[in-house]
Amino acid sequence: MRVRPILILGIDVISENPKKFAVVSWFNGRLERKGEFTLYRLIRFIQSKRPEMVAVDSVTELGEDLRKFLRALPSGTKLVQVTGRPGEQRSLQSLAKEHGIRAGDRFDPYEEARLSALLASRGVGYEVLAFEDEVIIKVTRGRSHGKGGWSQDRYRKRVHNLVRDKVREIEDRLRRADIPFDLETEERDYGLARGEFRVYAAREELAGLIRPARGGDVEVKIQPVERAELGFAPLKGEEAIRERRSIIVGIDPGITVGIAAIDLNGRIVALHSQRNMPIGEVFRFISEVGHPVIVATDVSPAPGFVEKIARSFKANLFVPRESLRVQDKNELLRDLGITVEDDHQRDALAAAYKAYLRLKPKLEHVDARLREAGLTKKSDEVKALVIQGYNLGEAMQKVALRERPRAEEKPEEVMRQGPDVEQYLRRIRELERRIEFLERENQELKGIIREQRKTIGRLERKLVDYDEEIRRKILRERELEAKVKRIEMLERELREAKSVIERLSRDLVQVKRMNVVEIRGSAVPLKVMEVLSWRELERIERDIGIRRGDILFVVNPAGAGKAIAEELVEKGILALITEKPVPEPVAEVLREAHVPFFTSEELDVKRVDEFAVVERETLERAIDGLLEKWRLEDEEREVERMLRLVEEYRLERKKELKRKAEEEGHRKV
Structure with a gap:
């Protein structure tokens, strides 16, 4: 019984610019309209809900975003095109009718999304494959x-x-x-x-x-x-499997993949090489040529790429006892009388033909028996079964049983011919010879197994000795590495301690100088702010407070505005000292309120961490000088303003007198 998916989302495009989708969910047989989604919101919704399938009537509706959409799908979520694979698509309405689903307005995006979800829930459609x-x-x-x-x-x-x-x-x-x-x-x-x-x-x-x-x-x-290119796989495995010829495939993996295929009579049927060929393309190429019963490699042990292909086709894997030399490969190609385009085709063909030569005596024996039994037309099928592990009698019986329905079409003719005893006698003799052969082969294999066990024991002892040596080496390396790490850590701590000591020594000297200056009464302490911001202002008010007549020292005033400058004026600070020039809006507010501001270079500020002082005489002289300068500038501006007002009054008076004279002249006329 097929287990229905827990959650399926049906989607359909509502608009192209901007792109929006109608979304309908199918959850345990219950439909629910989810609403309108942009592509970004749809992807986020799918990633959070992780549905079994996202169903759409055509992937072309996703346009240029199709690859992006497929990459964003969570693991286990399939994108399904319910209308079929490209070139074979049918309308949603016809599919709904076929599966007994009532269809509504075909121009309604939510109706299209609903049909897509329902059809996908019944296993209709093709999964879109974006990854190998x-x-x-x-x-x-x-x-x-x-x-x-x-x-x-x-x-x-x-x-x-x-x-x-x-x-x-x-x-x-x-x-x-x-x-x-x-x-x-x-x-x-x-x-x-x-x-x-x-x-x-x-x-x-x-x-x-x-x-x-x-x-x-x-x-x-x-x-x-x-x-x-995107692939399309049916949700239900309904495609019929075509009968294909049995082949032996040789593969040379790498950046350039080489593929060679020969039939069970040793004839070459395909040669191909391609750079950066993904494993999916290799599967498709081989499937178009035939069905591999043996996948061969020219190196030992077999690469994982070749193992994967053999396992996927359920084919036997041929690995030579030792990797083939270039000389051996060239000799095999000379025997075939063929030239190849590159070394990759050569290696693949050599692997396939080497596998064929290993099987050639068995295949020739099968041909001889089939000629005796009159089954030469089914030679490939019998050979393929023998290669897969069936004995010759079982393989012939399987092929004969496949042909039995045809024989049953003429029962009267069969009855007239009577039983064919000779066929059964041949079968018995063949089975007896097969048993003798298998017994001899069994004895040989037991001998090989004994030798292999001895070899394995010897190698295991060597491996134990090697592992012990490696273990001791690793322990020495780890011990040395731990000591090196300890030394590096101590060196780093020593450097940091020296740096701290040097900084504290400099600070101590500076603090001593500041203390001397402050004791003498010739220094003014400053309240230090790192930046001129509301948060920093709240901090300094909370920690030490700001009183009228205080002098603030700001390390970095950049970014401050008029509001915070007005707040400082409101608090009644005596002056503002900064390491960098104050922003123009702050300068305008302080200048207007006659609050002096200077840079630390102008006053030679001494600072250690959160403490700073300036010489009282230097500060007072700078404040007096700046205020006097501003007073003179204000007087100049006031004089200029008065002169401007007098000039404006004079011009207005002149215009008034002229207007009165003109009016007097008009009255006389």
């Missing part, structure tokens, strides 16, 4: 080593050792989970500068097994491999 069943895992250092001497070299070596340990950890986890992969590493400082895994599994298979990591000494990035 392939993941890239990159392990690198997390932060720059920087420049430096011996300490930086030790740190760099430590990070490279951590990268190596993380690569080994991921490798061990993948092997324990029986997930095929290929690994490329870059060695550095007896460790690894980087490691890159090409894992032949979907991202979901790695959930809880490998986790990304950022911010530390080692970073782990997990990147699914996107398909060059």
Whole structure:
């Protein structure tokens, strides 16, 4: 019984600019209109609810945002095009009618979203596939080593050792989970500068097994491999499986992938090589050629890429006892009398043909038996079954049973011919020979197993000795590393302590000088503010208070405005001293209120931490001078204003007299 998904979202476009979607949810058979969503809000909603499916009548409605939308879908959520794959799409209304669903207004986006959700809940539609069943895992250092001497070299070596340990950890986890992969590493400082895994599994298979990591000494990035073109897979496996010929496939993995296919008679049927070919494209290419019964490689042990393909096709994996040499590959190609375009095609073809040569005696024996039994037309099917592990008699019987319905179409003819005893006798003799052959093969294999067990025991003893040596080496390295870290920490603490001592010594000298000046009564203490802001003003009022006649010292007045300047004037401060020039609005308010303001350079302010003083004589002289300057400027402005008023009065009087003279002249006329 098919388990219905818990939550399905049906969506349809309401408007294009800005793009908005109508959203309807299907939850355990209950429909609910969720409302109108922008693309950003829709993605956030999907990520929070994590539905089983997001159903749409056509993915083209997402336009240029389709790839972005697919990348944002949470793990386990499918995007479904309910109207079918491209080129074979049907209307929502016809599909609804076929499945007994009442359809409403076809121009209503919410109605279209409702139909999409209902059809998806019944398993109608095609899942949109954006990613290959392939993941890239990159392990690198997390932060720059920087420049430096011996300490930086030790740190760099430590990070490279951590990268190596993380690569080994991921490798061990993948092997324990029986997930095929290929690994490329870059060695550095007896460790690894980087490691890159090409894992032949979907991202979901790695959930809880490998986790990304950022911010530390080692970073782990997990990147699914996107398909060059979107794929479409039916929600129900309703597509009929076509009968395809059986083939032997050789694969040379790498940056450029080489593929070679030969049939079970040793004839070449396909040769191909392509740079950066994802595993999904390899599957599709092989499937178009035929059905592989053997997937072969030219190296030992087999790469994870080749293991993944063999497992996916449920084919036998052929691995040579030792990696094929270039000389052996060239000799195989000379025997075939064929030239190839590159080394990748050569390696793939050599692997496939080597596998064929290993099976050739068995396949020729099968051909001979089939000629005797009159089943030569079904040679490929019988050979494929034999390769899969069936004995010849069982394979012939399976093929004969497949043909039985055709024989049953003519029962009268069969009855007239009578039973074919000779066929059964041949079968018995064949089975007896097969039993003898298997018994001999069994004895040989037992001998091989005994030898292999001896070899394994010897290698295990060597491995134990090697592990013990490595363990001692690691313990020495860790002990040395701990001592180096301790030394680095103590050196850092010593540098910091020296810096603090130097700063405190300077401050102490300055404080002594300030105390002497203050005792003599020739210094004025200042109230220090780091910035000229409301929060800082509240702090200093809370801690020490601000009284009329105080002098404030502000380290950084940038960003202050008229309001806070007016507040200072209201509080009645005597003067304002800053390290940097005050902003123009503050200067205008202080100038208008005749509150002097200076920079620390003008008054030679002495400051230590939260304390600052200025010489009384210097301060009073500066204040008197500035106030006198402002008084003169105010008098000048007042004189200018009076002169301007007199001039304006004179001009107005002149205009008035002229107007009266004109009126007098008009009366005389």
